[in-house]
Amino acid sequence: MTEYERHSYDVIVVGAGGAGLRAAIAAHDAGAKTAIVCKSLLGKAHTVMAEGGAAAAMGNLWPEDNWKVHFRDTMRGGKMLNNWRMAQLHAQEAPDRVLELEEWGALFDRTADGLISQRDFGGHRYARLAHVGDRTGLEMIRTLQQRAVALGIDVFMECTITDLFKDGDRISGAFGYWRENGKFIVFEAPSIVLATGGIGKSFRVTSNSWEYTGDGHALALRAGATLVNMEFVQFHPTGMVWPPSVRGILVTESVRGDGGILKNSEGRRFMFDYIPEFFKAETADTIEEADGWYTDKTNNRRPPELLPRDEVARAINSEIKAGRGSPHGGIFLDIASRRDPEFIMRRLPSMYHQFKELADVDITREAMEIGPTCHYVMGGVEVEPDTAMSLVPGLYAAGEVAGGMHGANRLGGNSLSDLLVFGRRAGLNAAYYAVRSKSAPVTVTEEEITAAEADAVAPFAEDGGENPYSVQSDLQDVMHTLVGIIRTEAELEQALVDIAALRDRAAKLTVTGGPEYNPGWNLAIDLHNMLQVSECIARAALERTESRGGHTRDDFPMTDQSWGRKNIILKAIGDKIDLSIQPLPVMPDELQTFFEEK
Structure with missing residues (x-):
């Protein structure tokens, strides 16, 4: 085993987009020793692509607007498959989170009387997107980044996390490497927040940048967490x-x-x-x-x-x-x-x-x-709505990597307010959990570290294997052609066959050169995540025999009301993906009445 760095924190946040930054700020403010680990540079996140605004029922242009209307719009936009509690918390807390950003220095466009301006967006009954021209996501990142730096939160940039560690059934840390020199790094922490974004680089045509390779989804799966409704992929x-x-x-x-x-x-x-x-x-x-x-x-x-x-x-x-x-x-x-x-x-x-x-x-x-x-995946890590914790104790998820909030289709503008609301909740609860864990500290063993290192360097040891770029290109063709905006049973079945073949090829990847800034090696590691998550998308899409939101089946063009009461849950069992059906959480009667109003 080679030498490696070792660090100890209460909370590790993986990802430095809006959700990750907001989670880190919340964890720090709750008293936790916190670090941010990001694959790219600080501030380089897909959050900046959310240009239109952050949806929040502030009522600045339409006094009739309120959280109940925003909740109803979100549920209807998600074809009623949203986790109702997440949609409720989001609608209730979004205005405060936007005002908080303003207090931290965000410069929003203004109405004539000086209030934060709000614009129309698809699926929203009223104009409710707080905005900064068409650069809202950039302004949000600037504000949160400045806040995190001012608080002195440690940041590990250009550092890729490849594995999560567990002590029994609890999270105990993470393993990664510096992209600059290939040296390994180990983090010990009882709480980890995944804020890694989406999966778009598995598709040929995407708005996502190179970082979006489904890392958080795959890390969660391998740690024992579940994914929910991965068939719902939004094509902007x-x-x-x-x-x-x-x-x-x-x-x-x-x-x-x-x-x-x-x-x-x-x-x-x-x-x-x-x-x-x-x-x-x-x-x-x-x-x-x-x-x-x-x-x-x-x-x-x-x-x-x-x-x-x-x-x-x-x-x-x-x-x-x-x-x-x-x-x-x-x-x-x-x-x-x-x-x-x-x-x-x-x-x-x-x-x-x-x-x-x-x-x-x-x-x-x-x-x-x-x-x-x-553009966006509505499915993601299954989390408890109030705390943002997955089924694995100590593992949290927020932002695009988390599932449930947006149901079958996300309304524009809801992403920025989503990452503020649930980034904060994830960070706070991760900090609280870390405090409770001090009475029974977690440990990372040398055996775990050795195994993670062996997996990471495997492509250097393989001679005459596949070029990772060829495998990625073929995966993108499969996903674009067979699992794209319109789907059929025959095409999805073929996609699963093709993905299985690609996973066999990916088991024998070869990279040359050294580990320093080696894009082939970086992709070889990312590719395993992409293939695992792509299989989840295709498998769930084959199972859901209806058309709803971001999932359209040409052979099942109508919405099936029975599917409106079901979630598709995916879990990794060894190298296999297990699929099960669970009932959708039942909305309380008092919230049901919102949909009876005219």
Whole structure:
């Protein structure tokens, strides 16, 4: 066994996006000795891609808005498959978490009377997204990062966690390596918070950056935790499609929230053709298409482009498949004909520069070419709603890596407030658990460390094996083609066969060179996580014989009400993935009444 660093903390937070930073701040404030371990650089997180705003029922533009309406919107957006308690806590606590950010220095856009401005977003009854132009996630990261640094929280940057340790059934620590030099590092801690984000790099077209390889999901599985409803993968309706080098990069929903409309190659605004019966029932007697809006029963006028993301993504996919797509395989998003250049430059500065610099498109003068891109996974680590703890004592999860909060489909803007609400809860409860654990300290053994090291360096010992980039490329093709936005039984069964073959190939990966900044070695380690999580997605998608939210089965196109009372739970048993069905937690009667109100 080679030499390694060893550190001891009360709480280790894996991931430095919004959820990880908020968890670390909460744990520190609760008195825990806390460290943040991040795969990339501090501040380099997918949180910055959440550009539109943080959803919180503050009532600054619509006094009628409140947590009950936000809760109802979230549950309906999630097709009623959300963990009701998580949705309730989120709706109740989001306003305080946004105000807390403001107290820490976040600079939000303002209304005329000085309140935090709020904008429209898909699936939200009222304009409730607190925002900073189209750079809200960046401002959130800046604020939380500055707060964490000011508090003196230790940060281990460019450090990848490869294994979690357990003492009996409890978490005892983590094993990782420095990407700079390949040296190993061991953390002893009774509490670990996973805040590692999503799984998008398993798909060919994604808005996610290179870090999103399902690390937290796989770490939790191997530690004995469960994943819930991994079939629900959100394809954001609007990602760039041209040029190929930028395919998948996110185009914020703020463009549609600020008046952008979707058109096909015939120049026709097509979204009125795709308003679901559920939403038609929510509107007034007539849908006002003349001026491009429909009016709901609260007289809140909304464009059909602001239907929930799953509805918009399927509509775009249908137009493309019908041959009415743009020259490069997308459709058109037009704000130039709806807003003057000054408005666009003020409200959407990042989008203007993104298209101008990457695609040579001036969005103040011409339409954007966009199409669906893998963006977010609603499924994740199964956690207890109030504490954010998994089934494994001492292991917590918050943000995108945690499941349950968003049900079958996440509403735009709910991600930023989700990571604030549950990042704080995870950090606090991880600190409390660490204090309670002091009477029975956990230990990490040399045998565990030796085994983790052997797994990490295995690709260097294999001669004539597979190139990890070839395996990843083939995995992305499988997931994009067979487990994408539209699924069938035959394709999902084939995907599982292909993933099994890829796992066999991944068992014999070969990397050359040394461990210092070796991207092939880094990917070889990540690839095992990607394959395990991809199998979970495909297996759950095959099991759910209906279409709901982010899961569309072409062979089962309707929503099956019996599936609306079930969760699909996945657990690792050795190298196998075990699947079981559990009943959805029953919502209390007092919350049920919210859905009876008109």
